Amino acid sequence: MPQREGSPWRGLNVVFFRELFDHLTSVRMLVLEFLVVLFGAAVVYFAAEQIRNTTAEDPFLFLRLFAPPGQSLLSFVVVISILVPIMSIGLGFDAVNGEYNRRTMSRILSQPIYRDALLFGKFLAGLTTLTICLVTLWLLVIGFGLLRLGIPPGAEEIGRLLIFLLVTIAYAGVWLALSLLLSVVFRSTATAALVALGLWLFLSLLWPALAQMLGGVISPPDIRFAQLGLPTPDTLAWQQGLSRLSPGTLYGEAVVAMLNPDAQSMTTLLAQFQGRIGSPLPLDESIVQAWPQIVSLIAGTILLYVVGYVAFQRQEVRA
Template structure:
């Protein structure tokens, strides 16, 4: 394959990730507008959730991780546990998932969304770009998480809408 088609593949993958990311926020807005009667209140609720998950979640996740998995000064493995817990909590935000997907898809030399260890680089040529399929495999959990969140929110909105229609 020539360089142009590889760029096109990455571009299409990035567009699909962007559509999934936008779909999450659209589904959230539809769910709020279905559940909350007042249009202004539903818009403010959706905007509030977006603001918390986009701007403040990076500050909230370490606090929650510190409460869930506190660091024991005598056990160095608790630092690793807390880091993993913090990453898991941070990935509840679509913004974090989309940021990780964008970083891997837009930088072909990137190999991981988390810190790399030397054993992970064994056999890798430094600076060699990953093929598009390999980059997609790296971020597959993030992509599927965004799509799952979008489907879940659309399903919640649909069920809420159907229940309102049955009662009316």
């Protein structure tokens, strides 16, 4: 195949800014933002009340605002981990097939740009929109915390919260790339949206339980460990590995590492080895702990985007 001439980025900024403008002014985005702010405000308010009532001395007061201890369902983190996929899917499910359905695709592609610019522009615009939303929300919660709790966050807390924000953006990227891929594969926007939501439900609700079961089937628990009341290491490794195929699991683990410095669920054995149980992990070790999850989320985003890119390049333009 001969080399093609010209830059694949030509027209990228044009597509990017138009799509961004579309997203930011669309009714769809308004509804999603409203949802997020409503849910976010409710849970953060409850968290703040709880903190004011119970916690007197805590080095990580601000982190409790995002992830209150003991409160699993009504925490900001849980709300975000549910709403971010919905927002991403909402922004991406009709990105490519919508152009076909409006019959604008062949007209746009007959302008002097490559398909690369169109797809990447759409992806970047979606990710930027999500980033703007998440940063706004993040700032709102911190501002609310400042007012309500009356103390400023420490430097380490800010660092942890910043990394939490980045991880959330990467998590949004995975779902955006997935919905973009589905919008390339399915010509009907409704099908793409349904499949995306179905995958999201499957991965976040069903897969964790399924991973436990499959792990047990692939590597049956050893009776010797079971008698001691311990999980079999091989079985546990399989179960964890399988459950980490779900971006929700990866995100949850990374968030726990960043926002709950004293919860050492993941590396209990390692912590015991180092004799550090009970004392919170310093920031750098939390980052090390969450690093594989963060990298996996980014890699997943890139992988899904590339699959969508290849499918889009090979697609017939004819409507």
